[in-house]
Amino acid sequence: MSSTSSSSSSSRTEASSSPSIFSSTILRPALADAFRKLDPRVMVKNPVMFVVEVGAIVVTILFAFGLARGQVRSPKLDLQILVWLWFTVLFANFAEAVAEGRGKAQAATLRKMRTTTSARRLREGETSDAEGEMVAATDLRRGERVKVLAGEIVPADGEIIQGIATVDESAITGESAPVVREAGGDRSAVTGGTRVLSDWLVIEIRQDPGGGFIDRMIALVEGSQRQKTPNEIALTILLAALTIVFLVAVATLVPFARFFGGELGIASLVALLVCLIPTTIGGLLSAIGIAGMDRLVQKNVIATSGRAVEAAGDIDVLMLDKTGTITYGSRQAAELVPAPGVTLDELAEVARLASLADETPEGKSIVALAEKLGAKAPSPEGAIFVPFTAQTRMSGVDVGERVLRKGAGDAVKRHVAAFGGVIDRALELEIERIAKEGGTPLVVADGKRALGVVYLKDTVKPGMRERLDRLRAMSIRTVMITGDNPLTAKKIAEEAGVDDFLAEATPETKLAYIEKMQEGGRLVAMTGDGTNDAPALAKADVGVAMNTGTQAAKEAGNMVDLDSDPTKLIEIVEIGKQLLMTRGALTTFSVANDVAKYFSILPAMLTGLVAFQAVSGAPSSSLYWALNVMRLGTPGSAILSAVIFNALVIVALIPLALRGVSYRPLGAAALLRRNLFLYGAGGVVLPFAAIKAIDLLVNALHLA
């Protein structure tokens, strides 16, 4: 597993190509789209709004016929209701179109890049020296090899099989600094659409045309192949059931009115129906989904499906690689502990000399620490660098007769023993202490003398604890995966504040751990980049592959993080949760609104029935005022005001639907209480005030 790049890169080049939601470049085409989406074949996918459209069509036709025959009782009122019914449908379409707008702009940029690429295809048996034949990128098939020279664009997703080059991936990631890509190892994947800046590469194509990363990205940002997510389907069913119930409740009012010898106007019936069915959530449902995916793209994460985003909101367990995610991954010298009878100065001098030629981060950190302690002797003439090997597990220098070494405890022990020396008991205790504390002890020896030990420490990234605390507040358990031994792992786990750790992890133990968690009913997310992570990425409910990772890892996971930032999962989880919360909040709001709508419309409808006046002997107006608890001006204005409110509330909530309701990492009960108060209680109270206000305006303007 390679150490991955940038530690925290949330300060990304977001929105480099994406305009703000409410700029005119998005709003104007969205207006046109709102009308285009009136096509019933499109509308039928959304049962709630389809019912509204059918209602509007029926009222329009009957109104036209009635007008032609002069049978409309109150043409002015009916016409206004009619117009507002159409507005209701258009507003919902507009919301969806706005949500799609930004994605479309991005997709256009991406598509331009895809169509203009050509490639040098290598024929069977041709080596990297060959020029290759020029073909269009769209003609490339999986398994073919292409050669890409400096300045050329990588024609399709693939794996480097030969060469090393710097690649500009800004088209995909928005990151302007070029990255190194090379054959073999974990950095061998290249993405179509990126540009080779120096040197050359031979790439084996891994995607057929249309299946590449850019194509997936285009499909995603456009929302063209948007599949409904499981929770969205479940919610749609519930909304459809509510719609049917209200359809029956309103339709049966006709026979009930006839029982009393009255007729209800079709305009007011449809008005009541449209007000009752959950149009607010029905109209904004798809916009919420599209906007959620769009937010993910803004965070530079590409998900293969909306299902994965939703699953991210449910994550119980998050598995994080220690190296590169929680810690810097390189061990730094933190302390020098001299053996008895050895001065700190002597130890520092020797440790520095033994490390001067060592280019590893560990070696450099030893030099830095030693120099801080005052060691500064110049490198002696004729020093021979002895590099680290797996056999000796030591490195150092030979200066004439002096053999200076640093290395693992047991290796150095054998080394000094060969010279006839022994390691002091006190020093051995130090070595044990350091190991127990999770550090790496490097013993420094000068010939047969063990001088002391360097305490190498893996350093936890700053701010890691805060991020992990935030995850805990979301009730997500964090698990650190590391190849370290359990002692070291425990120490780092405590320091970073993770809940659990998996030490001495292998691909098999990772997979087994995920399976064990899932067995217990938990949803697991993990990040990874190496080919050996692929099985675990595929098994995890949410597998986020780093963009720097191998093609195998990217294919196994269901998301790719273009920033290759493992802590990005926190943001992904938040977006997933926000998506569900926005839907839940608006559903609750929508249903709660019905209470006020009933109180405004039903008294108006009942008042029209002559039978009641006959039975009660009371005048029509007294019955109306007995029922009209909202004190709305006239029966006509009451109905009109409710319909206007119902249409306008969709527009008013578009920003909320696109932004998502604000998420706070609180416990479930606190979160629910807050949202129930805001959207449940608020949803009951607000329309009373709003409808009353609209009614005052309607009456002031003499609209009804």
Added chain:
Amino acid sequence: MSPRYLALVVVFFLVVALVAWPLGRLLDRVMAGENHMSRRLFGPVERVVYRFAGVDPAKEQDWKQYLSAILLFSFVTQLVTYAMLRFQDRLPLNPAKLAGVAPWLAYDTAVSFTTNTNWQSYGGETTMSTFSQLGALASHNFFSAGVGICVAIALIRGLARKETTNLGNFWVDLVRVHLYVLVPLCVVYALFLVSQGVVQNFLPATSWTTLDGGTQTIVQGPVASQEAIKMLGTNGGGFYNANSAHPFENPTPLSNFVQMVSIFAIPGALCVTLGERVKSRAHGISVFLAMTVLSVLAMLVVGHFEQRGTPILASQGLDLSFSSVAPGGNMEGKELRFGIADSSLFVVVTTDASCGAVNSMHDSLTPLGGLVAILNMQLGEIVFGGVGTGMYGMIVYVAIAVFLSGLMIGRTPELLGKKLDSRDVRFASLYVLVPSVLILGFTALALTTDVGRAGIMNVAATDAAAPWKPHPHGLSEVLYAYSSAVGNNGSAFAGLTAYSTDHPVFYSLTLGLAMFLGRFVPITAAMALAGNLAKKKISPPGPGSFPAHGPLFVGLLVAVILVVGALTFFPVLCFGPIVEHAMLAAAR
């Protein structure tokens, strides 16, 4: 409301809770086959039944097999009942020499008792022979109650079990619930009723000359035994036409109190069973409390309006205030020995619990008192509800409430650790949707057809010249009938004549359909839900999952039930009780 009424409500729920706790734990053990003491006693009987019926008690069923067994059992016993009623004149125990029951009435009655509705379009003592009362009707009082409990238990198992298709064995569940719970309880209960003066014999009817010289025929029979299961099984079908208002069925205030408690006993106990089985007592108690809250709300409304009376009563010079010597309020249709308090409480209990026994005339309730009775049934009989039916209906509402709350906290909704998917929502929606459509549809049909309107008693008298005189109360009568039928309640605004020799078909047919579909469509949905839930894993509860207990959960559940129920039926209630109430107010 009188202070006595409030005290009665409090004592009533305390006693219900005291009864429900041990009974619920007993039910849990019995249905799991862990009632070792009583099995030692009746185990041999159980085994003989299985051997005789060819049931392998160790073999469990999936939801389809379980459902098929329920439907098979119900349809066959329904047919047998129909035949017994039609040919009761040729069967024994017919001391009054009653004729065979007419075809449509027999059909309606057979459906009614099979579905635990006990809608009675007839006067019990003047239509049914003792054999019919015992063999055809009382048997169904047991069976239909048993079936309801079985469905509830299967759904609870669906919640409690994980990654299985097994929901238990219907035949085993049915035998156990009868052998260890229903029959023993009824024996004790019937003996208590006899001690209060309820009759229990096989004597023929006797004729007496009354003080004013008329003759009165007094019918007796095995009343106490039928009364026990009528209440415990939330059946509600009385031996006598006057039901629990009849002194032979419900003689004393004590018997009245115990009858009310016994209606809520098993539905309340099933909350405890739920908590035990899913290993969350807090959940069971929370469901019980949600039911209690809804019930108390209804009791307060009915109590208030019945005690307040109406402006029309006041205009007749009646003193409507409660005092130590007079009940005050609206006493029309109420028994003097029960008064306003015991009658109002009974109204709510019997309509909450899908029982349908009555100790007063519901047709005579004030408009808003009647509204509560109708709305109680329209909510789907889930406030305690029928034995079993209330529990599985409530679980469906819990699923809906949890679905909404789950979305609002940004997680895939979980019901007791089971993630709810679109199939669950589909079954829950079906459960809620179908009864609403049936009630509204049939009511609309009856109100727009001459034959439907012919049965309505309450018409306006203001305009004598008009051939048809509609009155909101007439609409309420029809609405009550279909709400009662679909909810399998069985009580009636008795003003509606649902069966007459002139019009034998319309109401028999439509009410029969309403009862049948109102029973078996929800059962199918509940079993499908049980099957779908049982397949799932159980996620352990964490701080991020919404707990299915506590005040917030209770409040949410109550709100969801009220909003879903009220939104559906508010318009039609406006055309009936609400306008009637407004008219009363306007008339003043």
